[in-house]
Amino acid sequence: MSEKIGIMVCGHGSRNQNAAKEFSKVAAGLKLLFPDVPVEYGYLEFCNPVISAGLDSLREQGVTRCLAIPGMLFAAGHAKNDIPSVLNTYQAQNPGMTIEYGRELGVDLKMIRAAAERIQEAIDASDQNIEPHETLLMVVGRGSSDPDANSNVSKVMRMLWEGKGFGWGETCYSGVTFPLVEPGLEHAAKLGYKRIVVFPYFLFTGVLIKRIYSYTDAVADRHPDIEFLKAGYLNDHPLVLQTFRDRVNEIVEGTAVMNCQMCKYRDQVLGFEDQVGLAQESHHHHVEGIGGGLENCPCNGDCDASCRDEEFCKKHDLPWTPLHTHDHSHDHSHDHDHHHHSDSHSHDHGHHHHPYPHADHPHGPNSMKKG
Secondary structure, three states, rough: OOOEEHHHHHHHOOOOOHHHHHHHHHHHHHHHHHHHHHHEEEEOOOOEEEHHHHHHHHHHHHOOEEEEEOOOOOOOOOHHHHHHHHHHHHHHOOOOOOEHHHHHHHHHHHHHHHHHHHHHHHHHHOOOOOOOOEEEEEEEEOOOOOOOHHHHHHHHHHHHHHHHHHOEEEEEEEEOOOOOOHHHHHHOOOOOOOOOOEEEOOOOOHHHHHHHHHHHHHHHHOOOOEEEEOOOOOOOOHHHHHHHHHHHHHHHOOOOOOOOOOOOOOOOOOOHHOOOOOOOOOOOOOOOOOOOOOOOOOOOOOHHHHHHHHHHHOOOOOOOOOOOOOOOOOOOOOOEEOOOOOOOOOOOOOOOOOOOOOOOOOOOOHHHOOO
């Protein structure tokens, strides 16, 4: 029997349907780059199709070797734990199709160039003539409980800062870690620069992008003497799609090796020593597929799905459509093998993420204002 290769792009998912539409463009772009290979995509949570549905489609198309790519910028919990858990569970149930897992986009020169172009687009759109040395770059990362992933955002910032020749560079995060966007920008505003460029190092739009821009507006209102520019996120920039193509080719060539040097599950990372060897499992069973049926959202998809809350709809005289739900009575006991260690375990829906050790940092997670 001849081998048939297929590509599976594994995303996180968003309550924002416009984010889901943008993610689907990645699969469409890869279809153009690999015209003779079936390409599907799926999400961990809040969106349909779920990852298993995409894998089902590939299997139905006769795929025997699936090249699975995490649609993630950096390797944190979703790329290290959640997606491998879903893939391993599916592999155990469908031995006729081999699934090979690739690495995240990571710190990559193509990604740096794409980011630089998004930043330059924002500068070019300004009518103020401000020199690079009078500009501060603020790169906003997603934020994670994995310090290795957080440090990668700082590396991206440094390469953009130095490459563009800005006067200064800072990093902040949309959640989980510190500093968050608002305190980070308030700190940056004290440094004396005439312009602050806020660049979300994100692939797609969504609730967090809207929140980042909202905090930027709030800080800008308090500092009218500084020009705040909101750069666009990466989206389906051609260089981003080329990086996805590179990750697929790495699997084929056998060079898809994840950087594990600083992984908190493998070795004693300062401040995270108690997480060495933790069971790596998915935490997304409760929200897998939730969000399906939002295609007719009255906000045209650009929201956080609160318009699908029954009370919200009654208050604003909107039609209410219940979110997709599914029965969670199925068994989640399984064995899986991650690239660091393997462990057999059984779990229920009472588990949660390992607590972030610095959640009480004054500029961090517990200071988040969710308005």
